[in-house]
Amino acid sequence: MALSYDDVIAKYEPVLGLEVHVELNTESKMFCSCSTTFGGEPNTQTCPVCLALPGALPVVNAQAIESTIKIGLALNCQIAPRSRFARKNYFYPDMPKNFQISQYDEPICFDGYVDVEIDTEEGPKQFRIEIERVHMEEDTGKSLHVGGATGRIHGAEYSLLDYNRAGIPLVEIVTKIVPGTGKYAPEVAKAYVAELRDILRGLKVSDVKMEQGSLRCDANVSLRLIGSAVLGTRSETKNVNSLRSVERAIRGEMIRHAELLNEGKKVKQETRHFQEDTGLTRSGRSKEQAEDYRYFPEPDLVPVAPAPAWIEELRAQQPERPSLRRKRLKEQWAVPDKEMAAMINADALDIVEETVLLGADPTKARTWWLGEISRIANEKEIALTDLTISPKDVAEIVALVAAGELTDKLARQVVEGVIAGEGTPSEVVAKRGIKVVNDDGALMAAIEKVCAEQSETADKVRNGLIPAAGALIGAVMKETKGQADAARVRELLLGHLGQPSN
Amino acid sequence: MIKNTAAQMSSALEKGETTSVELTKIHLDRIADVDQKVKAFLHVDGESALKQAAAVDADRASGKKLGPLAGIPLALKDVLAQEGVPTTAGSKILQGWKPPYDSTVVAKLKAAGVVILGKTNMDEFAMGSSTENSGYGPTFNPWDLTRTPGGSSGGSAAAVSAFEAPLAIGSDTGGSIRQPAALTGIVGVRPTYGAVSRYGLIAYSSSLDQAGPFGRTVLDTAMLHAVIAGHDPKDATSINAPVPAVVAAAKSGDVKGLKIGVIKQLQGDGYQTGVQARFSESLDILASLGAQIVQVDCPSFEYALAAYYLIAPSECSSNLARFDAMRYGLRTGEVDGASAETVMNATREAGFGREVKRRIILGTYALSSGYYDAYYGSAQKIRTLIIEDYKKAFTQADVLVSPTSPITAFKIGEKSEDPIAMYLADVATIPVNLAGICGMSLPAGLADEDNLPVGFQIMAPAMQDQRLYQVGAALEAALVSKWGGHLISKAPALGGAR
Numbered sequence A: 001m002a003l004s005y006d007d008v009i010a011k012y013e014p015v016l017g018l019e020v021h022v023e024l025n026t027e028s029k030m031f032c033s034c035s036t037t038f039g040g041e042p043n044t045q046t047c048p049v050c051l052a053l054p055g056a057l058p059v060v061n062a063q064a065i066e067s068t069i070k071i072g073l074a075l076n077c078q079i080a081p082r083s084r085f086a087r088k089n090y091f092y093p094d095m096p097k098n099f100q101i102s103q104y105d106e107p108i109c110f111d112g113y114v115d116v117e118i119d120t121e122e123g124p125k126q127f128r129i130e131i132e133r134v135h136m137e138e139d140t141g142k143s144l145h146v147g148g149a150t151g152r153i154h155g156a157e158y159s160l161l162d163y164n165r166a167g168i169p170l171v172e173i174v175t176k177i178v179p180g181t182g183k184y185a186p187e188v189a190k191a192y193v194a195e196l197r198d199i200l201r202g203l204k205v206s207d208v209k210m211e212q213g214s215l216r217c218d219a220n221v222s223l224r225l226i227g228s229a230v231l232g233t234r235s236e237t238k239n240v241n242s243l244r245s246v247e248r249a250i251r252g253e254m255i256r257h258a259e260l261l262n263e264g265k266k267v268k269q270e271t272r273h274f275q276e277d278t279g280l281t282r283s284g285r286s287k288e289q290a291e292d293y294r295y296f297p298e299p300d301l302v303p304v305a306p307a308p309a310w311i312e313e314l315r316a317q318q319p320e321r322p323s324l325r326r327k328r329l330k331e332q333w334a335v336p337d338k339e340m341a342a343m344i345n346a347d348a349l350d351i352v353e354e355t356v357l358l359g360a361d362p363t364k365a366r367t368w369w370l371g372e373i374s375r376i377a378n379e380k381e382i383a384l385t386d387l388t389i390s391p392k393d394v395a396e397i398v399a400l401v402a403a404g405e406l407t408d409k410l411a412r413q414v415v416e417g418v419i420a421g422e423g424t425p426s427e428v429v430a431k432r433g434i435k436v437v438n439d440d441g442a443l444m445a446a447i448e449k450v451c452a453e454q455s456e457t458a459d460k461v462r463n464g465l466i467p468a469a470g471a472l473i474g475a476v477m478k479e480t481k482g483q484a485d486a487a488r489v490r491e492l493l494l495g496h497l498g499q500p501s502n
Numbered sequence B: 001m002i003k004n005t006a007a008q009m010s011s012a013l014e015k016g017e018t019t020s021v022e023l024t025k026i027h028l029d030r031i032a033d034v035d036q037k038v039k040a041f042l043h044v045d046g047e048s049a050l051k052q053a054a055a056v057d058a059d060r061a062s063g064k065k066l067g068p069l070a071g072i073p074l075a076l077k078d079v080l081a082q083e084g085v086p087t088t089a090g091s092k093i094l095q096g097w098k099p100p101y102d103s104t105v106v107a108k109l110k111a112a113g114v115v116i117l118g119k120t121n122m123d124e125f126a127m128g129s130s131t132e133n134s135g136y137g138p139t140f141n142p143w144d145l146t147r148t149p150g151g152s153s154g155g156s157a158a159a160v161s162a163f164e165a166p167l168a169i170g171s172d173t174g175g176s177i178r179q180p181a182a183l184t185g186i187v188g189v190r191p192t193y194g195a196v197s198r199y200g201l202i203a204y205s206s207s208l209d210q211a212g213p214f215g216r217t218v219l220d221t222a223m224l225h226a227v228i229a230g231h232d233p234k235d236a237t238s239i240n241a242p243v244p245a246v247v248a249a250a251k252s253g254d255v256k257g258l259k260i261g262v263i264k265q266l267q268g269d270g271y272q273t274g275v276q277a278r279f280s281e282s283l284d285i286l287a288s289l290g291a292q293i294v295q296v297d298c299p300s301f302e303y304a305l306a307a308y309y310l311i312a313p314s315e316c317s318s319n320l321a322r323f324d325a326m327r328y329g330l331r332t333g334e335v336d337g338a339s340a341e342t343v344m345n346a347t348r349e350a351g352f353g354r355e356v357k358r359r360i361i362l363g364t365y366a367l368s369s370g371y372y373d374a375y376y377g378s379a380q381k382i383r384t385l386i387i388e389d390y391k392k393a394f395t396q397a398d399v400l401v402s403p404t405s406p407i408t409a410f411k412i413g414e415k416s417e418d419p420i421a422m423y424l425a426d427v428a429t430i431p432v433n434l435a436g437i438c439g440m441s442l443p444a445g446l447a448d449e450d451n452l453p454v455g456f457q458i459m460a461p462a463m464q465d466q467r468l469y470q471v472g473a474a475l476e477a478a479l480v481s482k483w484g485g486h487l488i489s490k491a492p493a494l495g496g497a498r
Helices: A005-011 A062-074 A182-203 A243-262 A308-316 A322-333 A337-345 A349-357 A362-380 A391-402 A408-419 A425-432 A440-453 A455-462 A466-479 A486-496 B006-014 B020-038 B046-061 B104-111 B154-161 B178-184 B218-228 B246-252 B273-288 B299-322 B340-351 B354-367 B373-396 B419-426 B430-435 B465-483
Strands: A012-023 A086-089 A099-102 A109-120 A123-138 A142-146 A158-162 A169-175 A215-225 A235-240 A270-274 A281-286 B041-044 B073-077 B115-120 B167-171 B187-190 B211-215 B259-263 B292-296 B399-403 B438-446 B453-460
Touching: A005 A012, A005 A182, A005 A243, A012 A182, A012 A243, A062 A109, A062 A123, A062 A169, A062 A182, A062 A308, A086 B299, A099 A123, A109 A182, A123 A182, A182 A215, A182 A243, A182 A322, A215 A243, A235 A243, A235 A281, A243 A270, A243 A281, A322 A337, A322 A349, A322 A362, A337 A349, A337 A362, A349 A362, A349 A391, A362 A391, A362 A408, A391 A408, A391 A425, A408 A425, A440 A455, A440 A466, A440 A486, A455 A466, A466 A486, B006 B020, B006 B218, B020 B041, B020 B046, B020 B073, B020 B115, B041 B154, B046 B115, B073 B104, B073 B154, B104 B115, B104 B218, B115 B154, B154 B167, B154 B178, B154 B211, B167 B218, B178 B187, B178 B438, B178 B453, B187 B218, B187 B465, B211 B218, B218 B246, B218 B438, B218 B465, B246 B465, B259 B273, B259 B373, B273 B292, B273 B399, B273 B438, B273 B453, B273 B465, B292 B373, B299 B354, B299 B373, B299 B419, B299 B430, B354 B373, B373 B399, B373 B430, B399 B465, B438 B465, B453 B465
Parallel strands: A235 A270, B073 B115, B073 B167, B259 B292, B259 B399
Antiparallel strands: A012 A169, A012 A215, A086 A099, A109 A123, A123 A169, A142 A158, A215 A235, A270 A281, B041 B115, B167 B211, B187 B211, B187 B438, B399 B453, B438 B453
């Protein structure tokens, strides 16, 4: 009964709409001076304003406005000369005021676009995603509903509230409807969110960590018969917390919608929650009866009216676009397509560039990050950037290898040591007593010993069977605890056995 | 001594003729004496008041330079947060709540050495014109204990009128300082919107609320005004400009050559005969002092009351949403299996009074989708028209005047069953709030028919608050010399040491 994705796209055209919430990385909250640091003890980062004590008033964080304008400019938006905050009224215990200060009919940025590129079997394809609006709002607190089957407030035995997050600045980026992506819809959506993430990271306005919720995507999907001008009913999938999930969620919703439509059923307009484990969505709150938020202009705040000169100043400070940067780095570093894609997928562009800027050879830097270090990160199931090893450490290791003070094999031990928290590469080298055996005398002693022990193999080499030397070299390396330079061992060994060394 | 003005007390303190502790004690005694009749206070904090007074006395003894109101006692409307002191806004939903912070007004009072005696009664969340809507019972008018002192700052007005405090702070959203000042025969000023910080003022209607001073004289009121006004970065709507020279204006009191505009729409039908008579008499006095009286037309004022009763409830429906039993205040209905929603509902049901619920429902309706344009939207348009009317009128006159209240103090219970009649008590004061300008009420005498105080209202453009005091002081001086003393000295004795 389950339709295949090919069945779906043969008959239907998907229409997307993406809403991305970004937590800004300002030091203080949107409307008060409380800290925004992630992971504090519950309710320690609160004050009369973000707890909505009687009489407390909001004051706009100027840094948040600056960050939002930067985002708007990077997304090719118009910046409103005057915009307003509004109150979105609804009751929920994790929202202290029981209204959210947001922007409604007068957002600060509007009418922009982002170009994204995806790889297809027909070669790279470009899509333009139009941006409807970028607006500011505040985050809610967090609630933990204990007891009850669903983990939701209904049926919970009790609920715990943490207001540390209440009032953290959020920017919401809303696309216009995105038609015309056809079968590529899931990939385009993923590429769009990835591009947004890269842009935001380049602007340094957010941590953009999807897994910590500092970048959250709600995906609206609807289907219409190919050729039809009428939009279908959409569902809105929340909780999409990784790039891969964006793709999976949209693909899954397309199939779910198509199955309903093929059976002559209606798609319900509702909020759905993405479930990482199954890749499916489950029904949330129904939106058939539109909730009435009773928006009205926030009377406690004055309109936001950024000076045109300031906007131009921010425009002039805009960093390089991520797509252009990728193109530039690919050329500068002479990276093959496949490796470039791997680096982007692994989110390693920034750290590799940082490492290169610290003097490391681009290929070496890339090889370390995508090779050994990525392997360890995968083992530990954490992000590359969350390891304790820094671009500075890697640059140092590359330099030590280049100077002949480490072999590649020894360098791997150093990487391991740095990640284990043993200190900087030179500290690890010192502590572990790692050193390349450069003393030819010591090497010769080991070589003689090994040749005596494995005289049959040594004879084979003497008789011109060069490949047999590998076993002897291995034994010598073992004898010198891996601290010898394998190339030098090979040279000395072949010389010892009367063979040319190159 | 309690009958003295704050200015007189201030000079007695400076000359060493009295101490702040002594002043505080006699006012606490007075409160103990009469407040069971007046019920102006919800909470009297004698111990901290005396401690604060002693600190001011010590500062004075050590030769520290003090402000003019240092050591003077004051009554604070319970709508302002004061750290560690019960603050209820007259509502049961906040019973027992002690703010962990000071409102900016309180911080300024403390910094100026003003001694806070306690918190005064008010209509719940400042919604009302008689103080009968308090969750803790009504306040009684010292002029006639069967009557209301007006509202919503009825407790503060009654405290000053009954000599329980020489000064008080109120808040004025639609007339809540000026109308009770009129009904109790004292002076009250609603400063320009944004002139006094709203930080820590429990919000009723954010775009209309403004704290302000009460005193028994124009000068006393100006001295308090100067202490509480000024820019505050914690209030985004606070005006960043120097405080108008209100004290100097109150001391000069000159109206020669000034144009005084009488608003056609704020007189006639619905205005009590005695009110109208005292108002005309005051106009004659101002003319005799050299002012030029002109008539001005403000046609949109007809719709002011209607616009107010859409805007204020709309904002309050949102402002009062935070009272949900989750973080502070009353919590009820917490029986086994009760959901958060049930507890919220039960708490709001039990904690809010009838008028508050009425306005929340009204405002929720006015903001709802499909009705927004017709109600909240139209009301905002009327607000713009009223601003335009004022703008035009102020091209014709330096200040505008009207009776403060169409009627004198009414009987307790007389209007409590008829919201529209109650709302009409603010018909002359509301336009000022909608336009965000400033207004004063000062005593114009007693109405012949009931021997109760009548208020004279002066209005000035935004941040021209000094004009209120200039005109008010001139009129006051003429009236006082005519009466042979302040009107308040004619108030009947309440018993105790007057």
